[in-house]
Amino acid sequence: MKLGPIQKKWIKTLKQHPERQTTGQLGIIEYGEKKMCCLGQGGLIVGVCKWKGRELVLSNGKEDNGFLLYGYKRLGLRDEEGAAKSTEMEGGMPPLGTLNDEGFDWPHIAAILETFPEEYFTKSV
Secondary structure (H helix, E strand, C coil), X not given: XXXXXXHHHHHHHHHHCXXXXXXXXXXXXXXXXXXXXXXXXXXXXXXXXXXXXXXXXXXXXXXXXXXXXHHHHHHCECCCCCCCCCCHHHCCCCCHHXXXXXXXXXXXXXXXXXXXXXXXXXXXX
């Protein structure tokens, strides 16, 4: 599967800005620096998220970590959690949210997306 321009931009951002990564939330401004999870970064790229005060929220203004409930398709993802085609229970890959929150840095997540795009994406966008 070939990655589309939006997916390439997201992956490039993950590689170039690992200092933005945080866990356990969509995004927050800490000590003047914007921090977010990998899915929050994707949400900013496709325009389904925005900054409201110190919080990264849905573009409609709701403070909701489930932003991909309506935006994940804009990234070409399988679901709002960034699930893999083959689940962990089947010996496959964990969801992107799990990777982000359990110790995988953004460059590593980017490498996984580039190496196994068909695991996480349903189409090129």
